[in-house]
Structure formats: structure tokens, C-alpha cells
Amino acid sequence: MSKILIRGAKVLGGEPQDVLIDGATIAEVGTGLSADGAEVVEAGGKVLLPGLVDLHTHLREPGREDSETVLTGTRAAASGGYTNVFAMANTFPVADTAGVVEQVWRLGRESGYCDVQPIGAVTVGLEGAKLAELGAMHESAAGVTVFSDDGKCVHDAVIMRRALEYVKAFDGVVAQHAQEPRLTEGAQMNEGVVSAELGLGGWPAVAEESVIARDVLLAEHVGSRVHICHLSTAGSVEIVRWAKSRGIDVTAEVTPHHLLLTDELVRSYNPVYKVNPPLRTERDVLALREALADGTIDIVATDHAPHPHEDKDCEWAAAAMGMVGLETALSVVQETMVETGLLDWAGVADRMSVKPARIGQATGHGRPVSAGEPANLTLVDTEYRGRVDPAGFASRSRNTPYEGRELPGRVTHTWLRGKATLVDGKLT
Amino acid sequence: MDKQDTRQDARPVLEGPDIARVLTRIAHEIVERAKGADDVVLLGIPTRGVFLARRLADKLEQITERKMPVGSLDITMYRDDLRMHPPRALARTEIPGDGIDGRLVVLVDDVLFSGRTIRAALDALGDIGRPRAVQLAVLVDRGHRELPIRADYVGKNLPTSLRETVKVQLAEEDGRDTVLLGAKPAAPGAHP
Amino acid sequence: MQRHLISAADLTRDDAVLILDTAEEMARVADRPIKKLPTLRGRTVVNLFFEDSTRTRISFEAAEKRLSADVINFTAKGSSVSKGESLKDTAQTLEAMGVDAVVIRHGASGAPYRLATSGWIDAAVVNAGDGTHQHPTQALLDAFTMRRRLVGRDAGLGKDLDGRRITLVGDILHSRVARSNVDLLHTLGAEVTLVAPPTLLPVGVETWPCEVSYDLDSTLPKSDAVMLLRVQRERMNAAFFPTEREYSRRYGLDGERMAKMPDHAIVMHPGPMVRGMEITAEVADSDRCTAVEQVTNGVSIRMAVLYLLLGGNEPAVTHARTSEEK
Numbered sequence: 013m014s015k016i017l018i019r020g021a022k023v024l025g026g027e028p029q030d031v032l033i034d035g036a037t038i039a040e041v042g043t044g045l046s047a048d049g050a051e052v053v054e055a056g057g058k059v060l061l062p063g064l065v066d067l068h069t070h071l072r073e074p075g076r077e078d079s080e081t082v083l084t085g086t087r088a089a090a091s092g093g094y095t096n097v098f099a100m101a102n103t104f105p106v107a108d109t110a111g112v113v114e115q116v117w118r119l120g121r122e123s124g125y126c127d128v129q130p131i132g133a134v135t136v137g138l139e140g141a142k143l144a145e146l147g148a149m150h151e152s153a154a155g156v157t158v159f160s161d162d163g164k165c166v167h168d169a170v171i172m173r174r175a176l177e178y179v180k181a182f183d184g185v186v187a188q189h190a191q192e193p194r195l196t197e198g199a200q201m202n203e204g205v206v207s208a209e210l211g212l213g214g215w216p217a218v219a220e221e222s223v224i225a226r227d228v229l230l231a232e233h234v235g236s237r238v239h240i241c242h243l244s245t246a247g248s249v250e251i252v253r254w255a256k257s258r259g260i261d262v263t264a265e266v267t268p269h270h271l272l273l274t275d276e277l278v279r280s281y282n283p284v285y286k287v288n289p290p291l292r293t294e295r296d297v298l299a300l301r302e303a304l305a306d307g308t309i310d311i312v313a314t315d316h317a318p319h320p321h322e323d324k325d326c327e328w329a330a331a332a333m334g335m336v337g338l339e340t341a342l343s344v345v346q347e348t349m350v351e352t353g354l355l356d357w358a359g360v361a362d363r364m365s366v367k368p369a370r371i372g373q374a375t376g377h378g379r380p381v382s383a384g385e386p387a388n389l390t391l392v393d394t395e396y397r398g399r400v401d402p403a404g405f406a407s408r409s410r411n412t413p414y415e416g417r418e419l420p421g422r423v424t425h426t427w428l429r430g431k432a433t434l435v436d437g438k439l440t
Numbered sequence: 441m442d443k444q445d446t447r448q449d450a451r452p453v454l455e456g457p458d459i460a461r462v463l464t465r466i467a468h469e470i471v472e473r474a475k476g477a478d479d480v481v482l483l484g485i486p487t488r489g490v491f492l493a494r495r496l497a498d499k500l501e502q503i504t505e506r507k508m509p510v511g512s513l514d515i516t517m518y519r520d521d522l523r524m525h526p527p528r529a530l531a532r533t534e535i536p537g538d539g540i541d542g543r544l545v546v547l548v549d550d551v552l553f554s555g556r557t558i559r560a561a562l563d564a565l566g567d568i569g570r571p572r573a574v575q576l577a578v579l580v581d582r583g584h585r586e587l588p589i590r591a592d593y594v595g596k597n598l599p600t601s602l603r604e605t606v607k608v609q610l611a612e613e614d615g616r617d618t619v620l621l622g623a624k625p626a627a628p629g630a631h632p
Numbered sequence: 633m634q635r636h637l638i639s640a641a642d643l644t645r646d647d648a649v650l651i652l653d654t655a656e657e658m659a660r661v662a663d664r665p666i667k668k669l670p671t672l673r674g675r676t677v678v679n680l681f682f683e684d685s686t687r688t689r690i691s692f693e694a695a696e697k698r699l700s701a702d703v704i705n706f707t708a709k710g711s712s713v714s715k716g717e718s719l720k721d722t723a724q725t726l727e728a729m730g731v732d733a734v735v736i737r738h739g740a741s742g743a744p745y746r747l748a749t750s751g752w753i754d755a756a757v758v759n760a761g762d763g764t765h766q767h768p769t770q771a772l773l774d775a776f777t778m779r780r781r782l783v784g785r786d787a788g789l790g791k792d793l794d795g796r797r798i799t800l801v802g803d804i805l806h807s808r809v810a811r812s813n814v815d816l817l818h819t820l821g822a823e824v825t826l827v828a829p830p831t832l833l834p835v836g837v838e839t840w841p842c843e844v845s846y847d848l849d850s851t852l853p854k855s856d857a858v859m860l861l862r863v864q865r866e867r868m869n870a871a872f873f874p875t876e877r878e879y880s881r882r883y884g885l886d887g888e889r890m891a892k893m894p895d896h897a898i899v900m901h902p903g904p905m906v907r908g909m910e911i912t913a914e915v916a917d918s919d920r921c922t923a924v925e926q927v928t929n930g931v932s933i934r935m936a937v938l939y940l941l942l943g944g945n946e947p948a949v950t951h952a953r954t955s956e957e958k
Contacts, residue, residue, distance in 0.1 A: 205836035206836070210742065211764035211808060325750070326746075329763070517671040525944050531657075563670065
């Protein structure tokens with residue numbers, strides 16, 4: 013078996029240490045470890061984290077291979093320091109049967125860049141009317157434990173209640189895309205001062221908050237756990253905080269872009285800023301950062317949503333919603349959370365690896381960097397500063413809101429069970 | 441015709457009394473050539489041509505003891521050099537009540553130079569009506585015509601070089617009556 | 633540098649006054665036997681209309697033709713747009729034909745802004761109404777009408793609308809006319825009050841440079857001009873208000889209400905009017921209603937805008953702020 017010695021890495025941002033990988037496992041962590049025939053990677057003070065886990069990725073395959081495939085998406089993931097991604101169910105066909113989730117799972121295994129855990133749809137065709145065969149998806153080779161109609165909200169209270177109850181049988185979790193459909197008909201951006209001026213259909217915060225409030229109460233009532241996707245408003249934070257204080261089993265995620273960008277950017281009418289949920293206000297951004305720091309929001313999830321150029325190179329109303337995020341997530345978190353003093357690197361590891369792995373029951377991921385653990389690791393050059401150049405993305409799509417923006421940090425190495433998927437910033 | 445030019449080396453070639461005198465002479469010439477001037481309409485070309493037209497009208501009224509129709513004709517939108525400059529603010533076109541059809545229109549301007557302004561004025565007139573005839577009165581003719589146009593009434597013929605500027609100042613606009621001859625500033629990149 | 637007219641908010645006070653003054657001179661052309669100027673000879677303007685609006689298109693077309701521009705009319709109906717061709721492709725196709733300016737009406741807010749700023753085309757862009765965003769030439773012709781009536785045709789030259797009290801009534805939420813008017817009237821020094829049921833006011837209106845009232849009757853005596861906005865009947869079905877009758881009882885202008893306005897005050901309407909809804913026939917047909925005048929003034933304003941944007945080698949209209957600063 014091959015050995016790799018990572019020399020002088022700040023494990024979780026701590027004092028420099030050496031980490032010896034033997035095969036798929038971390039053999040030893042300490043100082044002054046001898047190379048002894050191992051390939052040596054000089055970390056030179058870079059930060060070593062457990063491989064990142066994304067609970068919210070759109071890989072687009074099957075159906076929209078023009079925007080992303082499992083292969084290109086997992087390459088993007090490896091570039092961004094991820095070793096495990098959860099693939100959302102809104103593909104064509106929808107991942108609402110054992111057959112589709114197994115296909116995605118198999119494609120992930122073949123890619124070799126990153127583990128792919130399919131998410132199953134809650135309802136047939138994401139239509140919100142009839143439960144999909146959740147049990148069959150769980151029992152399939154893909155072993156689905158997270159279910160979501162993401163892109164659409166499970167808006168019917170009875171269906172949501174049943175789903176929350178049903179998945180208890182196999183300890184599954186429903187990840188809700190909280191968006192009250194009637195309140196968001198024709199919605200194009202956050203409803204507020206900017207939408208009033210731009211004349212774009214408003215997407216009120218209450219459309220998200222009312223669904224979250226309902227769902228945490230439902231979860232409490234039926235004794236289930238519920239996960240809230242891409243929480244985006246200060247009000248949502250308050251509701252989740254209240255629910256957690258009541259002991260309700262709720263977890264929540266925030267996207268990198270909601271930690272950084274605001275609806276002021278929409279004044280450019282550039283659809284690269286069009287996303288669901290929409291970019292909110294400065295006040296919301298600050299509340300989300302604070303909530304991620306204090307644990308009210310459990311994790312960062314990218315909502316990586318690739319779209320082909322033509323779906324963004326058009327007028328705002330005609331454009332698709334979503335942004336790619338896998339390759340910039342860690343940099344945005346460094347800028348918004350680490351450099352602001354809200355989180356240390358151990359905190360980043362917790363929010364971007366440990367907790368998402370726990371919520372998604374991803375065995376072998378989100379583990380401590382210590383001897384005997386699987387060698388899923390990410391090495392980050394936190395001193396790096398550079399402008400985002402989408403031309404260098406591994407993703408098939410380029411719809412990033414950060415083009416030309418300077419962001420800190422750069423993932424240089426990623427190891428998936430001891431196998432390097434990224435070396436010196438280049439995919440293997 | 442750099443109208444903002446008030447540099448020291450500009451030399452007056454006509455002073456207030458001279459201007460009054462030549463306008464009186466032109467008024468008499470108009471009466472004589474137009475056989476009593478009973479169908480004359482004076483149209484000044486903004487800005488200073490309008491003031492000159494009004495002064496001429498006053499003098500004609502004194503001579504003929506009749507009301508003299510006077511108006512203004514803005515030629516901005518008929519210029520042939522529109523695309524060489526930013527759009528200019530428009531000035532007023534004011535045609536006297538009885539119009540210009542069948543009348544003798546006397547166009548009045550301060551300086552006759554290339555003739556392009558008058559060409560534009562003739563085009564503009566054509567869109568307003570059909571005069572019996574059109575004549576031209578100018579305070580100063582400085583030569584260098586670029587079109588086959590001549591003035592019928594000239595206050596002063598002023599031979600100039602293209603390096604010189606001629607500036608007319610009138611009390612209504614500038615606070616005093618004078619015609620100044622100066623040298624064109626040798627600004628880098630200035631067009632000849 | 634800006635060569636476009638996208639939003640009334642982009643105009644400085646001096647720009648706006650220059651446009652109004654220029655329009656006064658353009659208006660006089662209409663009194664001549666030959667209502668035509670050679671100013672835009674050899675320039676090609678395309679009227680790119682993705683939304684039906686015969687009134688606005690005809691007004692622009694008349695303005696373009698009076699300035700001797702070559703005019704191409706392109707309406708989305710029956711065109712390749714309905715076959716899925718994008719705005720970008722359409723605009724580039726037209727520009728390939730040598731178009732100097734694009735007058736665009738589009739159902740999507742921001743479409744003219746995208747056209748002007750995305751590097752798709754080089755032509756000047758004039759917004760003829762986009763979604764529920766802006767309709768700057770409408771605001772200009774409204775201000776022109778107000779200045780003529782409230783300040784004076786000649787007395788108004790060079791002047792703004794300082795201190796005039798303008799009331800806008802109706803569906804503010806869905807109105808690009810309201811947004812443009814609030815921006816422009818504020819720039820021109822007028823005091824604007826919006827009157828509407830709360831359902832038809834946008835969230836965020838409190839940051840606009842105007843007053844907001846739900847009560848028409850108390851606002852009328854303090855108004856120099858009252859502008860009624862069209863209220864589409866279909867809004868009723870989306871529960872913006874209960875019934876047509878209730879709307880007109882609370883927010884419609886009838887003869888009795890008009891009598892509460894000061895004697896000099898005028899009634900304005902951008903058209904098309906829904907008689908019996910926001911305005912009664914009695915008011916619409918009264919001398920105080922300027923609806924028809926507004927149509928006439930629209931041509932003069934559009935001539936002025938086209939002249940000032942296209943008449944020279946660069947536009948005469950500067951902008952209060954660049955798009956980057958917005």
C-alpha cells in the first residue's frame with residue numbers, strides 16, 4: 013500500500029503536525045514523523061481539514077448533462093476540497109425511484125473523485141401530491157437517508173407530516189425547501205426596497221419563514237427530525253433558534269452565497285445573481301453568519317446549481333435560478349466566517365464536514381483527523397489571495413457570482429480514502 | 441467664431457456708434473430695394489441675429505411708420521455638422537402671425553462666414569412656407585465662403601485670415617456693442 | 633459613457649429641464665405646414681416591441697419620422713421571438729442590419745438595462761417601458777404637460793416643477809409609470825403623494841422620495857395635479873381589492889371628487905383609461921383632464937429625447953449617476 017506523509021500541516025488550524033497516510037487510512041498524526049518511503053507533501057503551514065461534505069449539490073445527471081454530469085460535478089467537488097456530496101433529486105427523470113438513485117450512486121462510484129450520496133425525492137415527480145417510494149430508495153444500493161423535493165417545497169401540510177413520520181422507520185430525514193408557493197408566484201428576487209425600485213416580483217421572507225415555522229412544529233408534533241435547506245433570512249434564524257430551544261430535532265443549512273451577497277447586486281439585472289432562495293439584505297447576511305457561528309445553523313451547504321451559459325445570458329425574468337458553488341465555498345466561508353473572527357478552522361471543519369456527514373449519515377466522512385480514521389482530507393492554502401476565474405472551473409458550468417472577485421484561500425490537495433484527487437490545485 | 445474669446449489682443453473693428461450707423465444704412469437699403477418694404481418679414485438667426493433683426497425692425501418702423509413683422513429662425517436641426525458635435529440646445533423659431541408665404545423674407549445674422557448657416561436657414565425656411573423672395577442681411581461679412589451664397593446687405597466687409605476670429609457682442613446679450621477681431625488660440629489639436 | 637435612456641432616475645435636473653425645453657421647440661414643429669426636420673436623416677431606429685403597445689409605438693414612430701430617421705418596426709407577435717429566439721439574438725440580428733438606436737418595450741423588468749449593458753449591441757437604447765420597472769419617456773411627457781399647465785408654456789422654459797404638489801392614484805405596485813414619475817418629479821422639485829389601497833403599494837415604498845396615503849379625499853385639496861393610473865380588472869381576481877365598485881368608490885375620480893381639487897389643478901391619465909373604474913366619463917371628458925394633450929406631448933418629448941441622444945456625435949444628456957453607482 014502507498015504511503016503519504018503530509019509534513020507541517022496545521023491540523024484544524026492548530027500547531028503544525030505531520031500526518032501519515034497509509035493506504036486508505038490515517039496511520040499516525042504527530043511531529044517529526046519519518047517519511048520512510050512515503051511520498052512527502054510539504055504542507056508548509058497550510059490548514060488540514062477533514063474532507064468536506066456537501067449536503068446540497070445539484071449534479072444534473074440524468075437529464076441536464078449540458079450543465080453538469082456526475083463526473084464533472086464530482087471533479088468540481090474535489091477541486092473545492094469535498095470528498096462527499098449529496099446529489100439532489102430534481103433530475104430528469106426525478107430521483108423518486110430506487111432505479112434512478114442507484115444510477116446516480118453508481119455513476120458516483122465510477123467517477124472516483126468524490127463519494128456521491130443520492131438524495132431521494134419526497135413526492136413523486138416533486139409534485140407534492142403523492143409520497144415517493146421512500147422505503148425502496150432507502151433499501152436500494154444507494155441507501156438513501158435524506159429526502160428532499162428541493163427546488164420545490166413540500167407545501168401540503170399533510171404530505172409533509174406523513175413524510176416526516178414515515179422516514180422515522182429507517183431514521184431518514186426530510187430536507188425541506190421552504191417556500192410557500194402562493195406567496196412566491198412570479199417572484200424574482202427578495203421583496204423589499206430593491207425589488208420595489210427595480211419592479212421585479214417580490215419574494216417575501218415570510219414565504220420561507222412561515223413554512224419553517226410550520227415544519228418545526230410538525231416535527232415536534234410527530235417526534236421526527238427535520239432539516240431546513242438553504243435558510244436565508246434573519247426571521248428563519250429566529251424560528252430555528254426558538255425550535256432548538258424547545259428541543260425540536262431540527263437542523264439547518266446556509267449557502268456560502270447567502271453569507272456574502274445581498275439583493276443590492278440585483279440592481280445590475282445580471283441573472284448571475286438570480287438564485288432560489290433569493291439574495292436577501294445585509295441584515296439577513298449578518299444574522300446568518302452569527303447563527304452559523306453560534307450553531308443555530310448547523311452547516312454550510314453549497315446548493316451548487318450549474319446552468320448553461322444561455323440560461324444566464326438573457327433578461328432577468330427569463331433566466332434560470334442558481335449558482336455554482338463547490339469550487340468557491342471554502343473561500344467564501346474563510347472570508348465571511350474565519351477572517352471576521354466568527355469561526356476558527358475547527359469550526360469550519362465542524363460546519364462543512366463533521367455536521368453535514370452526521371446529518372446525512374455519511375459513514376467514513378466528517379471524521380477526526382487522527383490515527384485509524386479514513387484518510388478523507390483537504391489541504392487549504394489559507395494565505396492565498398486570488399481573483400475567481402470561472403474559466404478554470406472543473407464544473408461544466410460557469411454561473412458563478414464571484415467572477416473577478418478576490419477571495420481568500422485555495423484548496424491545494426484533496427484525498428479520498430488516501431487517494432489524491434487534487435494535487436497542487438490540479439485534479440488527478 | 442469663438443464667441444467666448446475675450447482675450448486682450450482682440451481688436452475692435454466696429455464700436456457701438458458704428459453698429460448703429462450701419463444698421464440704419466441697411467434699413468434704408470431694404471426700404472429702397474424692397475420698394476417700401478411693405479411685404480418684408482425680418483427673421484433673425486439666433487442668438488445675435490435675432491437682436492439685430494429687432495433693431496433693424498425698429499429702424500424700419502421709424503422710416504416706414506408701419507409695424508414691421510420680425511421673428512426668429514433656429515437652424516440647429518438643419519445644420520450639416522450635427523454629427524461633429526454633441527447636440528446643441530435648441531433656440532426659438534418664432535414666425536410672425538401672418539407667416540412668410542408670398543413675402544420678402546430678410547434673414548438677419550451677425551457674421552457671414554462659410555455660408556453653411558445660411559444654407560441651413562434656407563432649408564428651414566422651406567419647411568415653414570414659400571416666401572416671394574429671400575434676402576440676407578449681415579453685420580459683418582468676413583469672407584471664406586464654402587457655398588455659393590452672398591449677402592444682399594452687408595454692414596461691414598472685413599477681410600480676415602482663417603487664423604483670425606470675429607466676435608460680435610451686442611448689448612442685449614453681452615452688455616455692450618462691439619465687433620472684435622482676434623487671433624485664434626493655437627490650441628493643440630485645434631481644427632484649422 | 634451613457635448613451636441610453638433606461639430610467640428616469642438616471643436624469644439630472646438639468647438633463648430633464650433640457651429635454652423639456654427641447655420638447656417645447658419640437659412641439660412648434662407640429663404647427664408647421666411641413667412637420668418634419670432633417671435632423672436624424674440617415675439614422676436607423678428600430679422599435680423593438682415585445683409587448684403590445686400600439687399607442688407608445690405609434691408615438692415613437694411619429695417622433696422618429698418627424699426627425700427623418702429610418703424606422704424599422706419589430707413586434708414580437710408572429711416573429712422568431714415566439715419561436716424561442718432570445719432577446720440577445722434578436723437584438724444582435726437587428727444590429728447586424730445597421731441600427732443606430734433601439735427603442736425597446738419589454739414585459740421583463742430590466743430587459744432594456746440588460747440590452748444596454750451586456751455588450752450584446754452597440755446601439756443606443758431607449759426604454760419604452762419595461763415590465764413594472766420604468767417608462768422614462770412617459771414620465772417626461774407627464775412632467776412636460778404639468779409644466780405647461782401649471783407653470784406656463786413660455787414661462788416654464790428653463791424651469792422645473794419646484795413645489796408643485798402631484799398626486800398619483802391607483803395601482804402603484806404594478807406601475808412603471810408611477811416609478812418613473814416618482815423619480816423624475818422628485819428630481820424636478822415636485823412634492824409627490826401616492827394614493828392607493830395598501831395592497832397596490834410595493835413593500836419598500838417607504839424609502840421612495842414621496843408621501844404615501846390611503847385616503848384620496850384628504851389629498852385632493854392639496855393637489856396641483858392628480859394622475860390616475862390604470863387599474864386592470866384582473867387584479868381583482870388576485871384579491872388586490874374586493875370589487876370594481878368598491879375600488880371606484882374609494883379611489884376613483886368622479887365629478888364630486890374633482891370639485892374638491894383647487895381650481896387650477898389638472899387631472900392626468902397615461903391611458904388607456906378604464907372609464908367607470910379609476911375615472912368617470914364626466915372627469916375624463918372635462919377640460920381639466922389632459923389625457924389627449926399628454927398623447928400630443930408624447931411625440932414632442934420623444935423627438936427631444938431622440939434628438940438629444942442621437943442628434944450629435946455624443947449624447948447631450950449626462951447622467952446623475954452611472955450604472956455602477958446604482
